[in-house]
Amino acid sequence: MAIKKSSNGWLVDSQPSGRGGKRFRKTFKTQAEAKAHEAWLKSQVTQDADWAPKKKDLRKLSALIGLWFDYHGTGLSSGVDTKQRLLSMANAIGDPIASNFSASMFAEYRTKRLEAGLSANSMNREHAYLRSVFNELARLGYWTAENPLGKLRQFKVQQTELSYLTYEQIEELLLELKTAQNPHVRCTVNSGHSCFKPPVVVC
Known part of the structure; x- marks a missing residue:
């Protein structure tokens, strides 16, 4: 706080909430x-937190990943696995202060991942x-800044065209399923097979 005499009167030049305010x-x-x-001005600092x-x-x-898991991820069937994936990503990026995390940091990380074969x-x-x-x-109120990845585009991935098995390949698949550990998969695949021709009973 400072009051100075000027040519126009008395000048109040102050930062009531301190340096940075x-x-x-x-x-x-x-x-x-x-x-x-x-x-x-001094009274406003003590009465109104918005001045600070x-x-x-x-x-x-x-x-932040921990908060996400505690308040959202625990309700997901794959929440625990997703949390571990997220923590591995954070560690690989260097676990930066979240407010400093940026799209460029993630872009650098994913470039290295792609070079590694991902x-x-x-x-x-x-x-x-x-x-x-x-x-x-x-949405939960635990993050008020912009999403650092909100404007970063994902890679365009060319979709693979659907292909179909021949009757011979279907028969071979059904025979191989006889040795499957899960017996239910044979019934499931066999029911779909009936759409093409009379089913071959394998279960």
Whole structure:
């Protein structure tokens, strides 16, 4: 806080909430008015939390993943497995402070993953998993900034055209299924086989 005499009157030049907070400058005709304004500014800091500078969010990416799991992932059938995948990703990226995490960090990570042999389709899934963490936490009120991966595009993956088995291949498949450990799979496949020709009973 500072009150200075100027050519136009008395200047109040202050940052009532401290360094990093909002700065106020206003000139008054009298010193008494300037002091009264200075006192009012000080009172606002104690009465209204919005005047105080926002504290930097120092939570790491792994901490957000933990929150996601506690409040959303536990309700998913694959929640535990997805959490482990997410934590492995966070560790590979360097587990940065979440507020510093950016699309460029993830782009660098996925480039290394692709070079290591991961497919583009698998990389898109990892992208979707991590993006959903921020989306869900935003819905729950645990994340107020933008989703760092919200505007990052996924890779375009060419869809493989459907192909069909010949009758001979179907018969060979059904014979192989006789040795399957799960007996139900034979009944399931056999029922679909009836769409093409009279079924071969294998169960």
